[in-house]
Amino acid sequence: MTDTAETREYDGIELRKVREFVWEIPQEGGMNAPARVLASDALLEQIGDDKTLQQLRNATHLPGITTYAACMPDGHQGYGFPVGGVGATDAEDGCISPGAVGYDINCGVRMIRTNLTYEDLQGNEEELVESLFANVPSGLGGGGIVEGDADTVEAVLERGMEWALAEGYATGDDLDHCEDEGRRPDARPEFVSQKAKDRGRNQLGSLGSGNHFLEIQRVTDVFDEAIADSFGLQEDQIVVLIHCGSRGLGHQVCTDYLRKIEKGHGDLLESLPDKELAAAPAGSELADEYYGAMCAAINFAWVNRQLITHRTRRVFERVFRADADELGMELLYDVAHNIAKKEIHEVGVDEDGTAVPTEDAVAHEERELYVHRKGATRAFPAGREEVPAAYRDVGQPVIIPGSMGAGSYVLVGGDESLAQTFGSTAHGAGRVMSRTAAKQEYWGETVQDELRDQDHIYVKAQSGATVAEEAPGVYKDVDEVVRVSDALGIGDKVARTFPVCNIKG
């Protein structure tokens, strides 16, 4: 970097341009690494608006943070650590931070294909949206597809989608097309509190509220025919997108361990600029307990999305009078976008063995890292062993939901992702307006009427306030987010979808 590098300043934080779409906050003071923001000028203006950059810089104070803390193009402020943030900490002498995973553990997205076309669906929109709304529990509080007893919750936490398979809610093919095959073997249900388990008991198979939704979409654009073909996608096809997480159970796991870690590792907390970043040192009891409990909550969320998938198949069977197999309702993929995971990465190092960006490295070392992806999607390219066999030769599907008025994208993990973002890209459009501001700006029913009359999008929600909070205008431009991901080569465009029906809390 030269002195003539282009710079920007937001609220006292200086960013230097490294190259197109790559900005760096240089390392100084108590920072253990620099930070990088991956964004276009337009997205950077929005990222500079709130506390995102301060939180990103704070994250570089985490012990063992490796190379840099990174903010994806959809980044915005979160609890302690930006949503859209990626922080890779050394698994041996670093730390793990619940705030860098997020409250909604394994919030994620899955896409289910159908062999229906938009024409097949036209005229059935009202019936479908009503039937899905009636059959898929949504909104705050309890009531799920399965009323689990204590043993059920234990089994779900331990076995994830293997439990769903054994109980007839999943097919083997579903497991083969899910990240981690729908089961984190590191799950340790004994480290999930009774309170968390009690909250999860009656929420198995429920959407929740906020930005969570079930959407029927049509494929409007295919950008890469060959990869779309290997994903089973083509223009005009109908697909289903499910976006939700681990409900009250994951929320309680996060709360429990934030408290425990704040208390148990006050010394580490003192060295951090924000209490919300509380972290447990790698190798400590609390690090292992949180990791085991978080993995169990991850399993819970996969079962949650699986039960909703099961119910969605039954609804389609009734409406289209054919069984789910005949309708081609296969899982394309399921991605987790709020997790931490132990992964081995090739880390660039300088002469002293200090981790540095790949372009400055004199050598690379294999290191085991806790990769925290909070509002960030794994985007592994072809060849990584974690990518399921079905996609190992092409790269993993990456699903990026936009707003209910804009539609979504399917990308494929990009060749640059391992070198630039620890194998990650964006997770959505990212908010530009707070929920409270949104409710002053929009009225739920008006939003619904406009979407229906102007765009033929049928929305049904438990609460009008939620529709206002999720109005298309509160989100960044998903096209711009994806353009940056594609240009950087971290996640490459494959197809685009547009909403037809949307149900939400």
Place this chain on the structure above:
DNA sequence: ATGTGC
């Protein structure tokens, strides 16, 4: 995100 809050 969340039986929405120290």
